[in-house]
Amino acid sequence: MELLNVRELKIFCPDNRSLVHGISFSIQAGEWFALIGESGSGKSISAFSLADLLPNGLRREVRQITLSGQALTGLSKDELRNIRGTDIAYVFQDYQSAFTPYFTLGKQMDEVMQAHTGWSAAERRSRALRALAEVGLEGPEAYERYPFQLSGGQLQRAALALAMLMEPKLLIADEPTTALDAMSAATVLDLIARLKKDKGCAVLFITHDLRCVRRYADRVAIMQNGLIIESGEKKEVLDKPRETYTRNLLASVPPIHNVPRRLPVLGDELPEGEIFCAATANS
Numbered sequence: 362m363e364l365l366n367v368r369e370l371k372i373f374c375p376d377n378r379s380l381v382h383g384i385s386f387s388i389q390a391g392e393w394f395a396l397i398g399e400s401g402s403g404k405s406i407s408a409f410s411l412a413d414l415l416p417n418g419l420r421r422e423v424r425q426i427t428l429s430g431q432a433l434t435g436l437s438k439d440e441l442r443n444i445r446g447t448d449i450a451y452v453f454q455d456y457q458s459a460f461t462p463y464f465t466l467g468k469q470m471d472e473v474m475q476a477h478t479g480w481s482a483a484e485r486r487s488r489a490l491r492a493l494a495e496v497g498l499e500g501p502e503a504y505e506r507y508p509f510q511l512s513g514g515q516l517q518r519a520a521l522a523l524a525m526l527m528e529p530k531l532l533i534a535d536e537p538t539t540a541l542d543a544m545s546a547a548t549v550l551d552l553i554a555r556l557k558k559d560k561g562c563a564v565l566f567i568t569h570d571l572r573c574v575r576r577y578a579d580r581v582a583i584m585q586n587g588l589i590i591e592s593g594e595k596k597e598v599l600d601k602p603r604e605t606y607t608r609n610l611l612a613s614v615p616p617i618h619n620v621p622r623r624l625p626v627l628g629d630e631l632p633e634g635e636i637f638c639a640a641t642a643n644s
């Protein structure tokens with residue numbers, strides 16, 4: 362069943378320079394959809410624009426955005442804020458920004474539920490504790506902590522608990538592991554996969570990490586210079602890429618075996634055999 366449908370999304374700078382040139386994609390309920398591409402290709406601003414979170418100055422034009430069939434275009438700021446708090450949730454690379462430093466995690470989680478539900482104080486506390494436990498932050502102790510009292514990995518897990526509180530239909534994760542060490546990153550990825558399965562939400566995952574895409578994604582879209590140049594089932598795109606750019610992107614992943622003398626860079630013309638060797642060595 363289709364969850365999100367985006368048609369002809371364009372994003373412009375204040376001086377009307379085009380940054381995203383009319384991309385279209387859809388995400389099915391419960392699937393992991395990975396948006397991949399080089400830095401600056403427009404992945405983050407495209408994701409931000411879906412629920413009206415574009416940085417000041419950037420402007421969006423779009424023919425259609427629907428979530429479960431409901432149009433997200435033409436909604437008021439309040440209606441969009443409500444959708445952001447309930448149906449669509451974000452986790453970012455900069456996990457610190459999910460929390461204000463002045464209040465405990467518990468208070469901040471409580472505020473989200475107060476804003477969006479009529480649950481009693483006891484119900485809200487019990488749900489916050491459960492959400493924290495689901496990301497491995499046990500008990501009232503985590504609930505009473507301030508953000509600065511947690512490590513980076515713990516804080517990103519807390520941000521995930523906050524994002525999942527209202528059981529969103531779509532979790533948008535923008536490079537959520539980039540600032541974490543390898544162990545914490547693996548924990549956060551496994552958690553997102555588990556929460557996706559348990560709660561049935563879809564994930565729009567923005568990443569440079571092709572190994573993670575191979576492991577978790579169902580479908581992928583490749584972005585280059587503000588356009589989606591290729592998309593489809595993970596296996597189809599990663600094992601039989603149509604575009605030279607996609608082949609070179611895959612070949613740029615350092616292989617574990619058969620290390621080449623020089624890693625290819627985007628723009629190199631590579632024979633197909635070499636590309637598949639590098640890409641599959643990492644799966």
Ligand SMILES: Nc1ncnc2c1ncn2[C@@H]1O[C@H](COP(=O)(O)OP(=O)(O)OP(=O)(O)O)[C@@H](O)[C@H]1O
Nearest residue numbers: 374380399400401402403404405406407416418419
């Ligand atoms: N507030 C802004 N004002 C002007 N240009 C911006 C602004 N934010 C982003 N851009 C430009 O939009 C383009 C796309 O940026 P975006 O952050 O979406 O890239 P990305 O693909 O997510 O890259 P990365 O993987 O490095 O995060 C870039 O050229 C960037 O410089």
